[in-house]
Amino acid sequence: MSAKTLFEKVWNAHVVAAESADTPAVLYVDLHLVHEVTSPQAFSELRQRGLPLRRPDRMLATLDHSTPTLPAGADGVRPYANDQAQAQVSMLESNCREFGVELHGWDSAARGIVHVIGPELGATQPGMTIVCGDSHTSTHGAFGALAFGIGTTEVGHVMATQCLLQRKPRTLAIHVDGKLPAGVGAKDLILHIIGQIGVDGGTGHVIEYRGAAIEALSMEERMTVCNMSIEAGARAGMIAPDETTFAWLKGRPQAPQGEAWDAAVTRWRGLHSDAGASFDREVRIDASRVTPTVTYGTHPGMAIAMDAPVPAARNAQERRALDYMKSEVGKPMQGTRIDVVFVGSCTNSRLSDLREAASVLRGRTVASWVRMLVVPGSEAVRREAEREGLHEVFTAAGAEWRVPGCSMCIAMNGDLAQPGQLVVSTSNRNFEGRQGKGARTVLASPATAAASALAGHIADPREYLVEVAA
Amino acid sequence: MQGAIVEDRGEEARLPCRNIGTGFDPPHGEHPPLTSILSPTGRGGERKKRGVSLMRPITRVQSRTAILADENIDTDRIIPARFLTTTTRDGLGRLCFHDWRYQADGSDNPEFPLNRSQASGCAILVAGRNFGCGSSREHAPWALLDYGIQAVLCSEIADIFRNNALKNGLLAIMVSEAEHRWLLDHPGVELSIDVRGEYIVLPDGGRISFALEPFARHCLLNGIDQLGYLLQHADAITHYEQQADHFQQEQAA
Numbered sequence: 001m002s003a004k005t006l007f008e009k010v011w012n013a014h015v016v017a018a019e020s021a022d023t024p025a026v027l028y029v030d031l032h033l034v035h036e037v038t039s040p041q042a043f044s045e046l047r048q049r050g051l052p053l054r055r056p057d058r059m060l061a062t063l064d065h066s067t068p069t070l071p072a073g074a075d076g077v078r079p080y081a082n083d084q085a086q087a088q089v090s091m092l093e094s095n096c097r098e099f100g101v102e103l104h105g106w107d108s109a110a111r112g113i114v115h116v117i118g119p120e121l122g123a124t125q126p127g128m129t130i131v132c133g134d135s136h137t138s139t140h141g142a143f144g145a146l147a148f149g150i151g152t153t154e155v156g157h158v159m160a161t162q163c164l165l166q167r168k169p170r171t172l173a174i175h176v177d178g179k180l181p182a183g184v185g186a187k188d189l190i191l192h193i194i195g196q197i198g199v200d201g202g203t204g205h206v207i208e209y210r211g212a213a214i215e216a217l218s219m220e221e222r223m224t225v226c227n228m229s230i231e232a233g234a235r236a237g238m239i240a241p242d243e244t245t246f247a248w249l250k251g252r253p254q255a256p257q258g259e260a261w262d263a264a265v266t267r268w269r270g271l272h273s274d275a276g277a278s279f280d281r282e283v284r285i286d287a288s289r290v291t292p293t294v295t296y297g298t299h300p301g302m303a304i305a306m307d308a309p310v311p312a313a314r315n316a317q318e319r320r321a322l323d324y325m326k327s328e329v330g331k332p333m334q335g336t337r338i339d340v341v342f343v344g345s346c347t348n349s350r351l352s353d354l355r356e357a358a359s360v361l362r363g364r365t366v367a368s369w370v371r372m373l374v375v376p377g378s379e380a381v382r383r384e385a386e387r388e389g390l391h392e393v394f395t396a397a398g399a400e401w402r403v404p405g406c407s408m409c410i411a412m413n414g415d416l417a418q419p420g421q422l423v424v425s426t427s428n429r430n431f432e433g434r435q436g437k438g439a440r441t442v443l444a445s446p447a448t449a450a451a452s453a454l455a456g457h458i459a460d461p462r463e464y465l466v467e468v469a470a
Numbered sequence: 471m472q473g474a475i476v477e478d479r480g481e482e483a484r485l486p487c488r489n490i491g492t493g494f495d496p497p498h499g500e501h502p503p504l505t506s507i508l509s510p511t512g513r514g515g516e517r518k519k520r521g522v523s524l525m526r527p528i529t530r531v532q533s534r535t536a537i538l539a540d541e542n543i544d545t546d547r548i549i550p551a552r553f554l555t556t557t558t559r560d561g562l563g564r565l566c567f568h569d570w571r572y573q574a575d576g577s578d579n580p581e582f583p584l585n586r587s588q589a590s591g592c593a594i595l596v597a598g599r600n601f602g603c604g605s606s607r608e609h610a611p612w613a614l615l616d617y618g619i620q621a622v623l624c625s626e627i628a629d630i631f632r633n634n635a636l637k638n639g640l641l642a643i644m645v646s647e648a649e650h651r652w653l654l655d656h657p658g659v660e661l662s663i664d665v666r667g668e669y670i671v672l673p674d675g676g677r678i679s680f681a682l683e684p685f686a687r688h689c690l691l692n693g694i695d696q697l698g699y700l701l702q703h704a705d706a707i708t709h710y711e712q713q714a715d716h717f718q719q720e721q722a723a
């Protein structure tokens with residue numbers, strides 16, 4: 001048996017019909033995640049064609065993108081951004097009722113960002129194929145699943161057939177050697193990686209993150225890394241499952257139980273790239289050289305250490321980006337005055353992210369001119385954070401504590417920044433206008449976001465962490 | 471010169487798929503004339519609705535080019551997220567490139583290249599490298615098509631956008647870096663994109679060849695719906711599902 005990569009093992013196990021020169025492979029999908037934004041047209045298409053859902057039992061739906069993060073008023077009315085947002089949510093509710101899909105809606109104790117709740121419920125498991133009409137589906141690759149975003153036409157394909165037509169992508173191994181320094185986390189690492197390989201460095205590839213620094217990451221940190229694979233153009237990022245993965249999944253509601261669990265773990269232990277397996281491309285990153293990293297331009301590839309000078313534009317597009325961001329060539333991003341801080345999104349809204357931000361904020365106050373929003377990734381994260389009292393740390397510091405949703409990451413629910421405002425954000429995209437028309441986004445870790453909120457300018461969290469330790 | 475899509479039903483289905491029809495697509499011959507549906511009639515989303523059928527064959531797109539030279543034009547720039555609360559795929563043309571295209575008062579931004587008179591009626595967009603990066607929103611190709619764009623030429627196009635575009639009849643075509651450079655440097659040239667032959671005819675008769683994914687090309691040429699093709703695999707899918715330990719077996723091998 002020839003040596004195979006992790007990706008090849010999962011891919012091969014899901015081929016219903018092999019690809020040929022003329023036709024793509026028919027690839028089976030184990031788990032189809034659904035949210036309100038990219039599904040309505042697909043449900044409509046099925047209805048028009050008179051087609052049923054093939055496997056509603058393999059679908060999991062939730063409300064996250066268009067949902068308000070302020071609670072319902074005393075009258076029970078939720079403060080939607082507009083009627084269309086409310087209508088979109090209502091449509092997913094009615095579609096799920098009509099087609100028999102499990103929906104984690106407003107009444108569910110498990111509602112949250114789709115890429116947060118899949119793993120929380122144990123629906124995300126090693127070796128699966130997972131898709132969603134959402135590019136950050138790559139998050140689930142942290143468990144050794146092959147997980148990628150699809151368009152709405154393909155959402156319809158999966159609904160009707162549980163399959164997709166796919167050409168086999170190429171593989172890119174990113175070896176992360178060494179150890180991340182103290183106070184430097186997974187978000188710094190992935191921003192650093194994208195800064196190294198570029199915003200299109202992974203196009204056409206599935207990334208496998210491997211090496212000592214990856215193995216040392218917690219599951220939450222692995223999800224942060226895989227989440228941003230798409231920001232390097234790769235549709236999927238994967239990490240081989242190990243004891244960290246199994247310990248995290250064990251006992252979750254949809255994870256196998258009892259003997260089935262033991263059998264699953266035995267299978268999952270085989271999910272790694274074999275010695276001698278070859279990748280189409282390989283890149284090496286030295287974790288020990290990563291420092292708190294932020295973006296300075298308008299795509300995630302424009303990322304540098306916060307204390308490094310902003311490099312000169314190499315082309316007209318970068319000049320435009322620097323103009324838009326008002327980033328000054330030759331000066332570091334550290335020290336730049338900020339207006340808004342957002343802690344949340346499928347990249348960084350898990351309990352460990354909130355703990356990280358809270359550890360910096362505890363007993364301190366957000367700068368008077370900064371608005372800070374903390375949005376937990378799910379109801380489960382919210383409950384646990386409130387049990388630990390993290391919400392009180394945030395509110396005592398002057399931050400707003402919201403109910404779960406995508407919120408200011410995509411800014412389609414009314415949570416947005418004003419034109420010209422500079423946002424330090426733990427989300428995944430710093431595109432022009434992503435967080436509101438004219439808003440400027442600096443991507444950063446939860447610790448950097450919190451430190452910056454306190455300082456009122458982009459700040460190194462290690463300064464605050466040292467004080468705590470002292 | 472207005473862009474035009476030339477209808478062609480000539481090619482025999484060479485691949486093992488056919489337009490099976492699932493009660494949604496009208497039989498051949500009942501489509502309205504393509505020129506009234508697919509040729510651009512001006513900017514602003516006033517064009518007739520395309521409907522949702524993917525069944526119209528596309529063999530050629532002919533038009534002058536318009537240029538958006540920026541690299542990494544992401545899907546948030548193509549259609550900002552705040553417009554994604556729609557539940558249909560229609561009428562997004564007026565929102566295409568919204569925050570770039572309009573000024574704060576709602577008037578056209580004269581700095582936006584596609585607002586210039588030379589770009590009027592152009593159905594072929596030559597864009598900077600890595601067009602369509604970012605989110606998986608299919609609203610991006612829907613918006614471009616409704617706006618009047620029928621082909622995007624680029625040295626590199628983001629994966630999900632390219633997939634989405636081709637499924638909607640928007641030609642997302644990658645050319646070499648040298649050819650891309652030439653196209654960027656020659657705005658407004660009249661091109662004819664031949665999907666069957668996989669080449670672009672230049673004004674001087676020269677050709678740029680390109681390669682589409684063969685199945686996507688076949689579907690474009692024959693007006694074949696990919697879902698129809700997938701549905702033909704129902705028995706194979708059932709068989710696959712019946713192998714309870716499907717991926718376990720493979721992994722153990």
